[in-house]
Amino acid sequence: xxxxxxxxxxxxxxxxxxxxxxxxxxxxxxxxxxxxxxxxxxxxxxxxxxxxxxxxxxxxxxxxxxxxxxxxxxxxxxxxxxxxxxxxxxxxxxxxxxxxxxxxxxxxxxxxxxxxxxxxxxxxxxxxxxxxxxxxxxxxxxxxxxxxxxxxxxxxxxxxxxxxxxxxxxxxxxxxxxxxxxxxxxxxxxxxxxxxxxxxxxxxxxxxxxxxxxxxxxxxxxxxxxxxxxxxxxxxxxxxxxxxxxxxxxxxxxxxxxxxxxxxxxxx
Numbered sequence: 001x002x003x004x005x006x007x008x009x010x011x012x013x014x015x016x017x018x019x020x021x022x023x024x025x026x027x028x029x030x031x032x033x034x035x036x037x038x039x040x041x042x043x044x045x046x047x048x049x050x051x052x053x054x055x056x057x058x059x060x061x062x063x064x065x066x067x068x069x070x071x072x073x074x075x076x077x078x079x080x081x082x083x084x085x086x087x088x089x090x091x092x093x094x095x096x097x098x099x100x101x102x103x104x105x106x107x108x109x110x111x112x113x114x115x116x117x118x119x120x121x122x123x124x125x126x127x128x129x130x131x132x133x134x135x136x137x138x139x140x141x142x143x144x145x146x147x148x149x150x151x152x153x154x155x156x157x158x159x160x161x162x163x164x165x166x167x168x169x170x171x172x173x174x175x176x177x178x179x180x181x182x183x184x185x186x187x188x189x190x191x192x193x194x195x196x197x198x199x200x201x202x203x204x205x206x207x208x209x210x211x212x213x214x215x216x217x218x219x220x221x222x223x224x225x226x227x228x229x230x231x232x233x234x235x236x237x238x239x240x241x242x243x244x245x246x247x248x249x250x251x252x253x254x255x256x257x258x259x260x261x262x263x264x265x266x267x268x
Contacts, residue, residue: 003036004267005208007064007199007225008259010043010050012218013235016255021053024257029057032267038206040064042195044187044221046149047072047111048131062205064198067176067189067221069148070111071198082201084193085110085146090170094150094188095139097166102159106139108147115143122182123151150188157183179220179239196224214266216250216259218242233262 006029008014016022033039039057041050042064050063051074062073073079086108095106099117107123108115114132116123117139135142152175154163160177167175167188177186203213211230215222218238223245226232234246236253243249250258 001036002212002267003038003206003208004032005038005040005199005203005206005213006032006263007040007042007195007213007215007229009195009217009219009222010041010045010053012237012254013216013222014041014053014254014259021056022255022257025260026057028257028260028263032263033057033059033061037267038202038208040199040202042198042215042217042222042225043067046070046109047074062198062202064195064202066148067187068193068195068198069189071201082198083148084190085148086150086173086188088143088146090173091147091150092140092143094166094170097169098152098163102154102162102166103152104155105153107149107151108139108143109149110145110147113145115139115147120153122185123153152186152188154184154186160186176221194224195221196228199225199228214263216262217246218254231266233259 014021029039038061039059040061041054043050044067047065054063062071064071069084071082091108105120106117112133115135164175167173172191173188174191175186175188199213213229214231215225215229216233218235219242223242226245232246233248233250234243235258236250248262250262252258252261
C-alpha cells in the first residue's frame with residue numbers, strides 16, 4: 001500500500017462553516033491514520049487555535065502553524081520544534097514607515113505573548129486571544145521579543161502598493177494579502193517559509209516522496225503547497241485563482257465532506 005502524507009488546510013477545508021469537522025470526515029481521517037498515512041494540519045493559525053481539532057482527530061503528526069513559521073508536535077519532547085521569527089527591530093521599522101499614513105492596526109505574536117496596537121474583533125476571533133499575555137499599545141514601547149507574525153490592517157485597500165513597497169525594503173520579506181472579506185488585512189512572511197516548506201520538512205522526516213503528498217486547500221496561502229504536492233486539491237468552495245493552481249477540484253465543499261470523496265478516489 002502506498003503511504004501518503006495528507007496535508008489539510010483548516011478554515012474552509014478541514015472545517016465546515018460552523019468551524020467544526022464534519023463527523024464523516026473525522027472518522028475517515030482517523031481510519032487513514034490508523035492505516036499508516038500521515039495526516040498533517042497546515043494552517044495560517046497558531047497552535048492554540050489548531051490543537052482542539054488536532055486532538056479531536058487523535059493525531060500524532062507534526063503541525064504546520066503560521067503558514068510554516070512554526071512546526072510543532074504537541075507534548076512531544078522528542079520533536080525539535082521549528083520556529084522562524086522576525087527581528088523586532090525590523091518589525092518596528094515597518095510599523096514606523098506605515099502607521100498613521102497607511103495602516104491603523106498591527107498584531108504580532110509568539111506562542112505565549114500577543115502585541116496588539118488596538119482592539120480588533122476580527123483578529124480576536126481568528127487568532128484566539130484568550131489565555132495569551134496580551135500587550136496593547138504602541139509597538140515601539142511594548143514589543144520586546146522577536147515575533148513569529150506581523151499582521152497588518154490597512155486604512156484602505158487603496159494603499160496596498162505603499163504597504164507592499166515598505167516590506168520590499170527588507171531582505172527576504174514579502175507581503176501576503178488575505179483577500180475576500182478580510183481584504184484590508186495582510187501579513188509579512190519570509191520568502192523561504194511557507195506551508196510548502198513545512199510539508200517538505202515533514203515529508204523528509206517520514207520518507208514520503210513528493211508524489212505521495214496530497215494537499216487540500218481553499219485559499220491563496222495554499223498555492224505553494226499545491227505546487228509542491230504530487231496531488232493538489234482545491235475545495236469546491238475555493239476562490240477561482242486558487243482553483244487554477246490545483247490538479248483536482250473537489251466535487252463537494254467543506255460543508256459536505258469534500259475531503260473524503262476525493263481521498264476515496266485516490267486511496268483504494
